[in-house]
Amino acid sequence: MEDLKWLFKKYGILFAVLLLVMILSCIMYNRQEEHIPKTDSNSETDLRKTESNELSEEERWEKGYDLPIEEEKKEEAETDCFVIMDRLSDIYMNADKGDASNVVLSDETLDQMQDVVGESGSPVITSEIYCTMSNYEKMDQFLKDCLEGKDTSIILYSLLNSGGVSRKEYIFDGSEMYLLTVGARWNDSYDPVVSSVSYTRINEWKYTEKGWFCYELCVPEPPEVTEIVDGSELIRVIPLSEEYIELSEKYVYPLCYQGNNLLCSNWDTTTLSTLDYNGVYEYFYKMKYGEGLDPGNYSNGIPATDFECVIMEYLPVTAEQIREWGVYDEETHTYAWERLGCGNYNLSYFGTSVPEVIGVRQNEDGTMTLTVEAVCEMVIANDAVMTHELTIRVNEDGSFKYWGNEILDDGIQNIPEYHYRISGD
Incomplete structure (x- = not known):
């Protein structure tokens, strides 16, 4: 099948990936976060614990990850994320967060948040398994324009069950696609804080007949890192029918x-x-x-x-x-x-x-x-x-x-x- 070529290209890292799965499975067998005026000093992700900080700007562009971000562009993305978090603050503060240290919001709460963010006109998804993307028509048109080689961009908001927000801006220059991501979470005082900022080239992508946006980000690979980083992601754009979701x-x-x-x-x-x-x-x-x-x-x-x-x-x-x-x-x-x-x-x-x-x-x-x-x-x-x-x-x-x-x-x-x-x- 057509997608098998993806698998063959990844055989070099498959064994190590399976080892990682085994370690995770031994701990549990039964995926959160990511905005704002101040940056949380403890929010640097493990992805950045590589030698990439020592790379020149030219080398970063060649490798495709940890790309330099224009300060104006970064501030714009963080401000957008702030606005969204502000709209969600009342819902988050009043939501049942349970007694566990890690907050997990209910599907009903995520649905309320999605309705609010959807009013911005941007595509919105949640971490629910069979989530229907709000304003999916815009994401669909963006990907079709990309397939035609047009310069274009779009912002997708992803709402996490932790209550955090991920602002994902996909940018296509007619040849290459890039992803600027700003992640935000709530601190103990219910203030939004930036948890991650990244700018990455998308190594491969496709838009399937079923309406799935599939892509693989450029990520550090051994021997640069000792742990495997999986840059693959799937996002359903064209929704399943309500009947199929129920079934x-x-x-x-x-x-x-x-x-x-x-x-x-x-x-x-x-x-x-x-x-x-x-x-x-x-x-x-x-x-x-x-x-x-x-x-x-x-x-x-x-x-x-x-x-x-x-x-x-x-x-x-x-x-x-x-x-x-x-x-x-x-x-x-x-x-x-x-x-x-x-x-x-x-x-x-x-x-x-x-x-x-x-x-x-x-x-x-x-x-x-x-x-x-x-x-x-x-x-x-x-x-x-x-x-x-x-x-x-x-x-x-x-x-x-x-x-x-x-x-x-x-x-x-x-x-x-x-x-x-x-x-x-």
């Missing part, structure tokens, strides 16, 4: 592509034995009860009645079949369970992909088939690593069961072989 949120996002194999393997009602029941349990549990399971409660396994009840809620299987195909202890009447971590799954950028419904059809047998594409931002910036069809049987009361999954074309060749969470040997 994505309800049926596919709760599963994704890591920790279970429902969406990343071929199976149907005749091959249910191939599913990873001990892996998918925690995902079904959260779907059923609305909250994640507490690992501390299952150090001695999961009671059979609890496990089987949850599994049978979402798959057409019997308790007897689950005991045969899952990792089950007949003496203790429990199912084995382990927290997902490094060592019990394949490390790959694919696991970070987000499933996106792009089509739906009703079948004669009463089932529904969703056409789903795996959108991966990490490393390869691909809006369709693979395409698959997920079949679901929905009951009159709204409950449903997964009926099968088929990976189309040669998509199975583009993803790693699935690693079962727990071995039954």
Whole structure:
């Protein structure tokens, strides 16, 4: 496929990227911030901990990152960011920020902020998974003008779930595209402060038929840095329909592509034995009860009645079949369970992909088939690593069961072989 050439060009750093993923995964397995009159002295990003500060201006332009910024241009960007933060201050101060040290705003609060910033006329996105870009028509026209080689620019505001704002100005000179980013956050006194400023050349970019703006920033590479910097980013410009967003949120996002194999393997009602029941349990549990399971409660396994009840809620299987195909202890009447971590799954950028419904059809047998594409931002910036069809049987009361999954074309060749969470040997 066309996007594979991106992957080949990145093989030189892929191994190191996977090592980084492994380190992060060992800490947690379940992305914030960035404005203003004063600059936070502790906000220098790790990206700047390189030898770039010692480079000449000519060398910086050649490498494409940490580019010099005209002071007037920088002040203009920071002032714009200030104005936006000022408009959001009341919403942020009155929002429920929880008790954690790291603020995570609700989707509802982010939606309120997006409505306010959208009144500026600029395109606006949030950190929500299936966010619809405000004023997307302007971003769409900007990218089409770029494809025609026109000199143009646009400002995109990104609202982070921490309450911060990122002002991204994309500048196209008819040949090269650059990104000027000013990030802002709130300090403990609810004052906006600049957290980062950067000016970078975009190494590669494309605007896909689906409406995704995919690009890769110029970043430091080994041996200049000891840690891999991933400059890839995907931004959905043309929104998904409300129907597809609803279907994505309800049926596919709760599963994704890591920790279970429902969406990343071929199976149907005749091959249910191939599913990873001990892996998918925690995902079904959260779907059923609305909250994640507490690992501390299952150090001695999961009671059979609890496990089987949850599994049978979402798959057409019997308790007897689950005991045969899952990792089950007949003496203790429990199912084995382990927290997902490094060592019990394949490390790959694919696991970070987000499933996106792009089509739906009703079948004669009463089932529904969703056409789903795996959108991966990490490393390869691909809006369709693979395409698959997920079949679901929905009951009159709204409950449903997964009926099968088929990976189309040669998509199975583009993803790693699935690693079962727990071995039954």
